[in-house]
Amino acid sequence: MDSLNYLYGFGNEHQTEALTGALPIGQFSPQRCPYNLYAEQFSSTAFTAPRATNRRSWTYRLRPSVAQLGFRAYPLEGLKTAPLNLVTPPDPMRWDPLPLPSEPTDFIHGITTIAVNGNADAQHGVAVHLYVANQSMNSRVFSCADGELLLVPQHGSLHLDTEFGQLQLAPGEIAVIPRGVKFRVQLLDDSSRGYLCENYGAALELPERGPVGANGYANDRDFQYPQAWFEDNDTPHQLITKFAGHCYLTELPFSPFDVVAWTGNSAPYKYDLSRFNVINTVSFDHPDPSIFTVLTSPSDGAGWANLDFVIFPPRWMVAENTFRPPWYHRNVMSELMGLIEGQYDAKQHGFSPGGTSLHNCMTPHGPEAEVFAKASNDTLAPQRYQDTMAFMFESRYRFTPTEWAMQTPLKQSDYANCWNNISKLFDQNDKI
Template identity: 65%
Template sequence: MTKLLYQTGFNNEHETEALPDSLPKGQFSPQKVNYQLYAEQFSSTAFTAPRASNRRSWTYRLRPSIAMGDFQPISFDKIVTAPHSTPCPPNVMRWNPLPLPTTDTHFLEGMVTIAANGDAQQHAGMAVHVYTANVGMGNMAFYNADGELLFVPQLGTMEVVTEFGKLQVAAGEILVIPRGIKFAITPIDGPIRGYICENYGTPFTLPERGPVGANGYANQRDFKYPVAWFEDNESAHRLICKFSGHFYEATLDHSPFDVVAWVGNSAPYKYALRDFNVINSVSYDHPDPSIFTVLTSPSEHEGTANIDFVIFPPRWMVAENTFRPPYYHRNVMSEFMGLIEGTYDAKEEGFLPGGMSLHNCMTPHGPEAQVFNNASNASLTPQKYENTMAFMFESRFVIAPTEFALSTPLKQKDYLRCWDGLTKHFDGSK
């Protein structure tokens, strides 16, 4: 018999149990649950949110989550929550990758904030972090009350233990952990590095397809959720919480990963970016990046996202009689880019895997000078972009770099120079 590893389907109602009949039948909170478990509901939207956007799960666990000690303040001084007061210049910016740790560093110790916007307490905006780690978190668990976490691994594979089960996540995949869910991260095959979008706003969902129809973009069946797994462990554990921009620690006399069964649609999930079905131009003009949206966090303004998560994966470029790379542009949305592997087609030099760039609202940007010259004179035969994966966090709010991001030696001082060759070619006779 094949062992079920994952539940599939985005935002579907899942049910899973680690022990037979540990999941109640017919009601969520019976007077007594089999195995003398406790019923606990986890809600990541308001109780009265519309059915299509309402997210909640029932968990059946050895102890309720309140079986814990009081929280006490602790500090992780490289992690910043919006709003923050560092002035934000309108310059284009780019950073080299964060170095891998040379001493034992767990996930929270290796996490640093690059930029943020909005206001976590108002449930609007986001923060962008990068993380590195080379050891596990031991008897430590973490949850974030300020927002859900979208992980974009760039290097290595990690095991993520959550209240809802285990997920193994590698570079080329993404992981989303809803606001408030406890988890711990352990590197599997060496050091790990990646990016995190901390979403203060509406939970991520799949974008509407519109005229594209039923099968383009990311498909629901390709999203994977953990099956129930628990440990009956009565050793001391540390529970770290990020709440309203500050960190707190509480002690437990047991493992927090004690959910024997669960049912619902609010749970961690992962997705392989290679499964994205690219829709692209076959006539002329470079398509807007919105056509590559994997997940979106909507705002109250229709068509204007709190955050869009966009990827630029391997794909064919077939457009004729046109300039194929991204065109020069200024726009109202702010763009934070990262590179998972390979080369991004608009930035062939200096944009490294693990690196990142920031082009804020109305700051002009586009292909570097050499890319422009090459693309303007290229033979317009079908071309396949291979061995590449870039992504973008796009937001309606200005993405303000932190003091660390503005002062770190990783910030490239000469990024603007890549456009130096954009000289005038004007010919008044044509």
């Protein structure tokens, strides 16, 4: 499917030009740029952020971004922003997948927020949205000033046009669009469905490997950035911008995808989740899910993430004398899970691809009774978990489900019943 060329390396200083010689040499903002382009810096961190975390790119474009008309309000009813002043019960919750649309719906109009936490204005926390679409955005463009966007397709492949170039995305891959970058989503299949995480906090980065050493987890080399690509046309476009929790629209008499060249380390990127090098136990006990972290948004508490993006991909389970599924637990972190394909190993029924579950801070959760019984009595030969991909948005902040999420018939009212048939097994005479 993917016929585009990419630049490789997470957070690298890339340089790319769609016209030879479009990048200035030796400086970023000469008196006159090659081809009479405009130089424009794009900064997604503060100017004075430390070099290791500073993210900025220089773009060379047909028109500067300031060449746009005023905005007018453009409500998108399904799109919500933190904080929400709603009551959240401590129950475990689960939702069926959003049905694919029957009416013409593009990506931006197919977004529905399921839960939020933190505060967008205070720049901490996240919002988790679901999306469905059955038509391309075409001349409609979107940008989000409230946070960077992590896109996780579950059904249907996508083509992303961005200011920095083009990306193609299939289920099993993810893309990250930095805060403020303009993009549009074109469908490569008849329909698409997936998840969208809006990160208000620090930009996503690769987690430290610690004692694992120099290799493993997600490797820098496997992250793909777009080559420069541009449109030189005067076709009218609609630009929808999300700003301070509200959406606004302006009309552009030209395509905003007019960056002829760029250089820097802040740009959209994609990652194929099958390239994640799983580190797992080869002795005993189920490891903490943090060992499956692909990307993290740190907070001001060391090791206490604003957001961790964690996956549960195909892998071998070989632990000896061990209950292999995730153990029963209560966690100070809040966990919102999705399923891309297959079956999650702690669940037998009800958690379908495209579905969502929420276990907030200190809400107990774990395997269903059937899963517990089977895992407690299995012959512990090496076992391959295959044809499965689940993921988790984990955050130090409690998730508040939206009003829609609490009222939709997609919410499984009987979810907690999956633990009702867990019985006492205690036997003073059975020491195993």
